[in-house]
Each structure stands twice: as structure tokens, then as C-alpha cells.
Amino acid sequence: MNLRIFVVAVILLALSLAGVAGPLQLVATTSILGDVVRQVAGGAHELSLLIPPDTDPHTFEPTPQDVALLSQADAVFICGAGLEEALEPILSSARDVVEASCGIELRVFEDGRVDPHVWLDPNNVAVWADNVAAALAKLDPEHADDYRARAAAYRLKLKELDAWIQAEVEKVSEERRILVVDHLAFGYFAERYGFKQLAITPGFSTLAEPSARELAELEGIIRKLSVPAIFVSHTTSSPLVEQVARDTGVQVVYLYVGALSKPDGPAPTYLDLMRYDVSAIVGALGEEG
Ligand SMILES: [Zn+2]
Known part of the structure; x- marks a missing residue:
């Protein structure tokens, strides 16, 4: 060499x-x-x-x-x-x-x-x-x-x-544990903590769109069960969400679903995200008074 x-x-x-x-x-x-x-x-x-x-x-x-x-x-x-x-x-x-x-x-x-x-x-x-x-x-x-x-x-x-x-969701009675969401993101959460999940869009993605009949059915369920709030990913801005909220008079609650917030926001880590979401869900669905 x-x-x-x-x-x-x-x-x-x-x-x-x-x-x-x-x-x-x-x-x-x-x-x-x-x-x-x-x-x-x-x-x-x-x-x-x-x-x-x-x-x-x-x-x-x-x-x-x-x-x-x-x-x-x-x-x-x-x-x-x-x-x-x-x-x-x-x-x-x-x-x-x-x-x-x-x-x-x-x-x-x-x-x-x-x-x-x-x-x-x-x-x-x-x-x-x-x-x-x-x-x-x-x-x-x-x-x-x-x-x-x-x-x-x-x-x-x-x-x-x-x-x-587990302790937080105990504050919501079983019949009120209904998550009406913008898309089917809460399946694993619902299964673990005993919630039912209903979505405004039919698919698992935020890209799908419901038919007029599907939307009318969902609004019927919201009225029948007196659902107080619908839960929407903070990255979603959908005219459908606004329409459902307007038609049924329910509150729109924004959650962190697929992404964290920026470091100065309320969900800069995964643990923060879950605490934020659960507090918002329990706050909206828990018994009044
Ligand atoms: Zn998603």
C-alpha cells in the first residue's frame, strides 16, 4: 500500500x-x-x-x-x-x-x-x-x-x-359518554374508556364527506340523545361541523387529535394533549350543576 x-x-x-x-x-x-x-x-x-x-x-x-x-x-x-x-x-x-x-x-x-x-x-x-x-x-x-x-x-x-x-371519565355518567366527532379518530379511546363514537364524516380520514341523508340521520341522533357537544380536531375547519352545530344548537369543542400544539400552546407534549382533551370532554359531557 x-x-x-x-x-x-x-x-x-x-x-x-x-x-x-x-x-x-x-x-x-x-x-x-x-x-x-x-x-x-x-x-x-x-x-x-x-x-x-x-x-x-x-x-x-x-x-x-x-x-x-x-x-x-x-x-x-x-x-x-x-x-x-x-x-x-x-x-x-x-x-x-x-x-x-x-x-x-x-x-x-x-x-x-x-x-x-x-x-x-x-x-x-x-x-x-x-x-x-x-x-x-x-x-x-x-x-x-x-x-x-x-x-x-x-x-x-x-x-x-x-x-x-379512568378517574376523570367517571365524572361522566355512562349514558352521556357519547363522542360525536368530525372523523372517526376516537375508536381506541372509546373502547378503552367506555364511550360511543359517532362521526360527522363517514371515513376514518378528515377527507371523506357524508351524504345529506347521513347528515340528517346524525342530527336526528344528536337531538334524540340530547348530545350537548361535538368534538372537532383543532386542525379541522369544516363547514359541515358548523352546519351540524347550527342545526342542532350544540357546542363545538376543539380537541388535539392528530398533532400537538406549538410549544407555547396547550398541548406541546403527548401527555399534555391527552390531559387537555380529556378535561375538555369531561367538561362538556359531565352533568351540569
Ligand atoms: Zn385522524
């Missing part, structure tokens, strides 16, 4: 070692998943969000910069279960795609599609934390124990959250 080749080889080796030791470039699709990745990864790595806070994940459209972001990442964390269906073409440019919902028992809608909104039950987010820890441990084996320990600590907070939600 001549000296020149040797020097180049040494430099390349040094660069590759530096690459291993340096921070990982991580991307999460949604701000909610990004928060969970941050809890488990700690502050050691660089985390970017594909879909910013306050943005509906169902209608998000990526830019060419987003494609570059994905192709440069060491790992791209997706919720999975079909949430990122529209992003599939650009996800193929990623080196390593980690599906956080892997292993969660998924709900299936009448039309056979799976329900992607797993995070509205904190027990599913505990699975996310474990999957994120396993993926990070694989990428950075030296710190595997740290990731597992952070995931375990976060799981405890999720357990506390779950117990708090």
Missing part, C-alpha cells in the same frame, strides 16, 4: 468512526410520535418532524425538501397502521423506516380498513415507546440500556395518565 492510499484509508476510517459516534439524524412523521421518540432518545440525537405541529396528518402534502430530509435520515419513525398511506411513495427514499404501531392490536372499520389512531389510548403509546427503544438500540447498541430505561420511565407516566383518565 503506498502512503497516499494509506492516508486516504485512515481518513475514511476516522470519518466512519466519527459517523457512528455522532448524533443520529432521526425523523418522525407526526409531532405526537416525535414527542415519544424524543422521550426515548433523550437529547443526544437530532430529531426532525415531517408533519409540523398544528397540522392535520391526513391532508399533509410533502415538499421536495421533505423527500431530502427522509433520504438523509438514519431512521424514519412512522405511526403506521395506514396513517402515512399517502406518504408511501416518498417513504421509499428512507434508509430505515420504523413502524411504531407494530404489535398493537388494530381496530378494523366496517369497510375493512384499519384504524390508525392508536395513540388516543396511552396503552398503545407504551408499545410505541418500546418499539422506538428497540429501533434506537439497534442503531446505537452502545446506549441500548439508556433507551430501554427511558422507555420504561415513560411507560410509567403513561400508566399514570391512563389511571387519571
